[in-house]
Amino acid sequence: ALGTRVERQPLARYTTVGVGGEAEIWFVETLDGLHEAVQAPYRIIGAGSNLVIHDSGVPERVIRLSGPLAKADLTPDPGLSDPVNGLIVTGWVGGGTPLPGLLRKLQALGWSNLEGTVGIPAQVGGAVWMNAGTRFGEMFDGLHTLEIVTPQGVRHITPDDLNWGYRNSDLPRNHIVSRVRLKLQQSTPEEVQARMTHADDARKGQPKMKTPGCAFKNPGGVSAGMLIDRAGLKGEQIGQARIAPEHGNFIVNLGGATAADVLGLLRLIRGRLAPALDVPLELEYEIWP
Ligand code: FAD
Ligand code: EPU
Secondary structure, eight states, rough: TTTOEEEEEEEEGGGGOOOOEEEEEEEESSSSHHHHHHHSSSSEEEEOEEEOTTTOOOOEEEEEEEGGGBOOOOBTTTTBBBGGGGGGEEEEEEEHHHHHHHHHHHHHHHSOOOGGTOOOOOOOHHHHTTTOOEEEEGGGGGGEEEEETTTTTEEEEEEGGSSSBBBOOOOOOOEEEEEEEEEEOOHHHHHHHHHHHHHHHHTTTTSSSOOOOOOOOOOOOHHHHHHHHTOOOTTOOTTTTTESSSTTBBEEEEESSSHHHHHHHHHHHHHGGGGGGGGGOOOEEEEEE
């Protein structure tokens, strides 16, 4: 389809931790392009900020939303917005739009509801698919409509159609969030900024290096980072991957790490922590394939 580009490339370039072997990447710019791309086994990648991909890559084509599907039309929809009550429903925001840049624009407009997700280096689609968030707020706080693409076609749904919850949209794997409309509340740039700064303060202790974010979910609500810290595992290193000295739940790539290095550290942590817990220790990242 028009605007689709297919290239074999290392997925390491498309993940925040910078590991992962090759795949056929489909850069897709239109709904027609998506329809074509889903006719054979596929995966959808966002900003790759929650992925550890094996050094051998993946056999399926990997779809990456590009062009118009990675841009946001923030013009309020006149039929859906309600200015008297400060309700703004936006035009279509592409699933490939980088979340951090989007949040900066919303702050400048003084539009509230999503500032709790500040600091999450995702794309909109990836953040929606897993309802990314922090204790200050999550993606579903600001969603009006979701456009979903599957091999069966395109459909529009609302959050009420989903049984969404903590870090979970309820959307099945490979249901592509192609675009969304956001639902925002008129506030002021100063107030939105103040809430963003407050939420961002909670990230002060996180490492600034290449990483796929937190490795494990907090078991029973207890900080996995704190448990890893208490087990004396901070600073442990395999190859070029290290458990961050700043925060135990982050594995960082010192430069040239392989997926095997990262997976080795995950096994080390699990082996040390899991036997002492009475709840399961669940991985937060996704491992491909
Ligand atoms: P990817 O990592 O590319 O993909 C993750 C999953 O989403 C895959 O299953 C993929 O198939 C699917 N997916 C991607 N795009 C789409 C789409 N358009 N439609 C359907 N499915 C899609 N997460 C939090 O929740 N809170 C945090 O505070 C947080 N802090 C982080 C800090 C750092 C430094 C890093 C590196 C990560 C952090 N994360 C956090 C993890 C990560 O950013 C989130 O999990 C985010 O939702 C992943 O989005 P992504 O676009 O990078 O998706
Ligand atoms: N702590 C330690 N040592 C460590 C790490 C943490 O003692 O090595 C202590 C801290 O001092 C603090 C407590 O543990 O008293 C909690 O730490 P933090 O505030 O960092 O919160 P967290 O539960 O470890 C969660 C999310 C992060 C999110 C932060 C801030 C999970 C698994 N992690 O971390 O999300 O950024 O809160 O909101 O839910 C992610 O999901 O990828 C992620 C990074």
